[in-house]
Amino acid sequence: MRQRFAVPTIAAMLLVACNLVPSSPQQQIKQGSDIVVGAPLAATGDQLREATLTKQGYDLWADWANRSGGIVVQGVRHRVRIAYADDTGQPDVSAQQTENLITSEKATFLLGPYGTTNTAADAVVAEKHQVPLMAANGAASQLYTQGLHYIFGVIASAEQYPEAVIHMALGLNPKPTTMAILTADDASSLAITKGAVDYGSSQGIRVVYFKQYRSGTTNLYDLVQQAKDRNPDIFVNSGHLLEAIAAHKAAKDLRLDAKMFAYAIGPAQPEFAQSLGSSADYVVTASPWTPQARYKASYYLSSAEFVAAYRKKYSTQLEPTYLTAAATVSGVMLQLAIERAKSLDPTKVRDTLATLDLNTFFGRVRFNAGGQNSYKNVLVEQIQSGQIQTVWPPEVAAATPMYPTPTWSARFGLPPQPPKAKLPGTGMPPRG
Structure with a gap:
């Protein structure tokens, strides 16, 4: 009796096993249309360098996604195509380009521009069309x-960056008590400045000089001279x-x-x-990420692999x-x-984004x-x-802070003296 039941049982098992092996194209993952992701980014203008670093991060992600077989949605494989606009x-x-990316390029998702001001403009357009916008920067x-x-x-919010720098500075010796601030007038720079003023003031650091300048200004000698006259312990540029x-x-x-030179954007860029x-030595900056911070990743690459x-x-x-890491x-x-x-439905993807914890x-x-x-x-x-x-916080630091900054004269000697005026017709400098 046992042999009578054994034969059909084995046959049934073989039949099931055969059914597990793909035997036709219909059982394989299908290739679907590209997922078009719009990205308004500066290819010209004052923000070209920062936008280029952001673009590098977007391209790194898209390459990884496509090399990994694309994004599979309900058995259909989709490649990622990023549509850029200057x-x-x-x-x-930026707002007009975002509108065009959605309506003309048919982008169903958006990767954000560089900077808060442009992101704010694009977010309004994204909201109107109900298209998720990943605001990398x-x-x-x-x-x-x-x-x-x-x-x-x-x-992290812009206001938190100066908080980290000031928190570190307050633990150093001699403790800083005054601060001079030069800030660009764009939204992101002003947000960082607000964080510096609010947190610094709450910790007993007096702002002895504060001046705004038009974003993109690169002749700051007059403002720096005015800041020097206040003899600040910390010199801040938010630009x-x-x-x-x-x-x-x-x-x-x-x-x-100054005992410390702290700049919002720039020092982390080569x-x-x-x-x-x-002369760049001793300058500090706050960052949401560094290659030396070894966060444990449960999805995508590790820092070293990235x-x-x-x-x-x-x-x-x-x-x-x-900037590149945040974009990726x-x-x-x-x-x-x-x-x-x-799903590729923007609203369903938006709702899922709101639940992620990674x-x-x-x-x-x-x-x-x-x-x-958060x-x-x-x-x-x-x-x-x-x-x-x-250099901070200590648990992830690769080096200790170098503080206070030596004087410029100690580092480079006295500044060169301008040549004396010559007496007309003599070629000789005036006496005395």
């Missing part, structure tokens, strides 16, 4: 308090790369001797040290900046939301009700011997 760094242009907290439902930002370079060059030339040479992928793709030994992780979060939503190489990401990352992933970096080093 927003020239101007908010009105929109840091100002007001972006996420306007009642918008389709914007999601991965980086962008070229402005930070200009401010620091003026500080050196005019011999503004062009800063390349432009300034050894750095390796960046170097390979762009044929460089330089490390990626946080924005794409990663969008991809995960699409996969978990099992450990990434960039740190932990979970969006609050307004769409901003985790404060803020680190402090300092240029030491021409290299950018993570």
